[in-house]
Amino acid sequence: MDSKGLYRADMEHDACGVGMIVNIQSGKTHELVDNALRVLENMRHRGAEIGKDGDGAGIMIQIPHEFILLQGIPVPEKGKYGTGLVFLPKEEEVQAEILSVMIEEIEREGLQLMHLRTVPTNPDCLGEAALSTEPAIKQVFITGVSDDKVDELPRMLYMIRKKIERRVTHKDFYICSLSNTNIVYKGMLSSMQVRQYFPDLSNPYLTSGLALVHSRFSTNTFPTWSLAQPFRL
Numbered sequence: 001m002d003s004k005g006l007y008r009a010d011m012e013h014d015a016c017g018v019g020m021i022v023n024i025q026s027g028k029t030h031e032l033v034d035n036a037l038r039v040l041e042n043m044r045h046r047g048a049e050i051g052k053d054g055d056g057a058g059i060m061i062q063i064p065h066e067f068i069l070l071q072g073i074p075v076p077e078k079g080k081y082g083t084g085l086v087f088l089p090k091e092e093e094v095q096a097e098i099l100s101v102m103i104e105e106i107e108r109e110g111l112q113l114m115h116l117r118t119v120p121t122n123p124d125c126l127g128e129a130a131l132s133t134e135p136a137i138k139q140v141f142i143t144g145v146s147d148d149k150v151d152e153l154p155r156m157l158y159m160i161r162k163k164i165e166r167r168v169t170h171k172d173f174y175i176c177s178l179s180n181t182n183i184v185y186k187g188m189l190s191s192m193q194v195r196q197y198f199p200d201l202s203n204p205y206l207t208s209g210l211a212l213v214h215s216r217f218s219t220n221t222f223p224t225w226s227l228a229q230p231f232r233l
Contacts, residue, residue: 016214016215016216016217017040017043017191017214017215017217018212018213018214018215019036019039019040019043019212019213019214020036020210020211020212020213021035021036021039021210021211022209022210022211023209023210026209027209028062028064028207028208028209029207029208029209030203030204030205030206030207032207032208032209032210032211033059033061033201033206033207033208033211035211036059036061036211036212036213037059037194037195037201037213039213040057040059040191040194040213040214040215041191041192041195043191043213043215052125052126052127052128052130052190052193053126053127053128053129053130053188053190053223054127054130054188054189054190054191054192054193054216054223055188055190055215055216055217055223055228056186056187056188056189056215056216056223056224056225056227056228056229057186057187057189057190057191057193057194057213057214057215057216057228057229058176058184058185058186058187058189058194058213058214058228058229059184059185059186059194059201059211059212059213059214059229060177060182060183060184060211060212060213060229060231060232061182061183061185061206061208061210061211062181062182062183062208062209062210063078063083063179063180063181063182063183064183064205064206064207064208065078066205066207067200067203067205067206067207068083068141070205071117073115073117073141075114075115075141075143076143079150079153079180079181080143080145080150080153080180081114081141081142081143081145081180082111082140082141082142082143082153082156082157082160082178082179082180083139083140083141083142083178083179083180083183084139084140084175084176084177084178084179084183084184085119085137085138085139085175085176085177085183085184085185085186086102086137086138086139086140086173086174086175086176087135087136087137087172087173087174087175087176087225087226088135088136088137088138088172088173089135089136089170089172089173090134090135090136090172094170095136098168098170098173099113099116101164101167101168102140102164102168105160105163105164105167106142106160108163109156109159109160110144110145111142111143111144111145111156111160112142112143112144113140113141113142114141114142114143114144115140115141116138116139116140116141117138117139117140117141118136118137118138118139119137119138119139119198119200120198120199120200121137121197121198121199122196122197122198122199123197125193125196125197126188126189126193126197129188129223130187130188130189130223130225133172133188133224133225134188134225135172135173135174135225140178142157142160142178153180154179154180154181157178157179157180158178160178161175161178172225174225174226176229176232177232179232182210182232182233184229184231184232185198185200185201186214186225186228186229187225187228188223188224188225188228189228190215191213191215194213212231214228214229214230214231216228216229
């Protein structure tokens, strides 16, 4: 039987699940985030699970500026600051050492680590393997870009992330994303656990006009917190 279009049955195979929702009118709503999480939950069959442990899942959305302001964090105008979630070891002394490296690299670019937010999580939903390796999760806020260099901020944040990653080699350290436009929530979770684990995602003031979700099904590596949701852009 002749193939139709680009589909070829002999090329069909199982793999990770990916979904995307975009508001083509550019509006940002919480409904879009909620619908994207429903897409992720409906892709449960595309991700690997053993008991309560998942192979990894996450969501990328636009930075929810109004939500951040409502947390009492005095960030500047949209696009003029960088933010992202960071996985850290739970030992406070090691955290302090890593944060000193981060601050050093941020300041080398002429910027400042303005705020460090502890991200609310619900570890009760985790499986045994995920719980045993659960990192501390912080949200960083980087400010200080001058008006004439706002266009350079994405490059500056990229360079900061890469330089930090080269210097910090601790197995429990990972930068989920660092951007002035989008943010990633992810973890060693099943597709059903992302909404449960991150209460932020259920807040009606957390809005976006774009969402990319991913449910991981690995065939050649074991699940880890860092390998989930590989997209940053």
